[in-house]
Amino acid sequence: MKKSVRTGLTAALAAPLVAAVFAAPASAAPNDVRLSTVLNDNDFSITFVNDSQSRVECDWLARSATSRYHNEHVIVEAGSQSPISVSGVADGDYRVTWLCTxxxxxxxxxxxxxxxxSPEDFTVGSGNPGNPGNPGNPGGMGSLGFGR
Structure with a gap:
């Protein structure tokens, strides 16, 4: 009887410790880090916004059927932004994907x-929203943040 009480007591006291050791790390909010983009004719800019409590490292890729533009290992400090400009982008339909950790x-x-x-799609060249041939739209592609 004493052995089963001791075993039960030990198990009851050890359970919270085991749970704490093997618990998953606290996850950050999905919108703590986001990407915004702006298109202007054959140029675009990407800005990582880091509202998390941690420094993050980001990679992004904008690709069409024939062209790729990317940047790896962009460091964004906690509570800051990191703008990136790309000039002379080849005409085409592009998809932007990204990852920060x-x-x-x-x-x-x-x-x-x-x-x-979700990936962001945009067109560079004739008839794109940021093209001077379509002055009704300044060319903003909006935020790629969570909840779109």
Missing amino acids: DNGGNQWGTEANPPTD
Whole structure:
């Protein structure tokens, strides 16, 4: 009888410790890190916005059937932004995908597991919304943030 009481008491006291050791890390909010883009004729800019409590490392890719533009290992400090400008982009239909990670294993972006955003599609060249031939739209592609 004493042995079963001791075993039960030990198990009851050890359970919270085991749960704390094996608990998953606190996950960050899906919109803590986001990407915004702006298109202007054959130029575009990408800005990573990091509202998380951690420094993040980001990769992005804008690709068409014939062209690729990308940047790897963009470091964005906690509470800051990192703008990137790309000039002379070849005409075409592009899709932007991205991924940011922190040292704690948190992920954000279209390539995150699970994804916190959807890829953004845009057209560069004749008839694109940012083309001077279509002055009714300034060319903003909007935010690629979560919840779109």
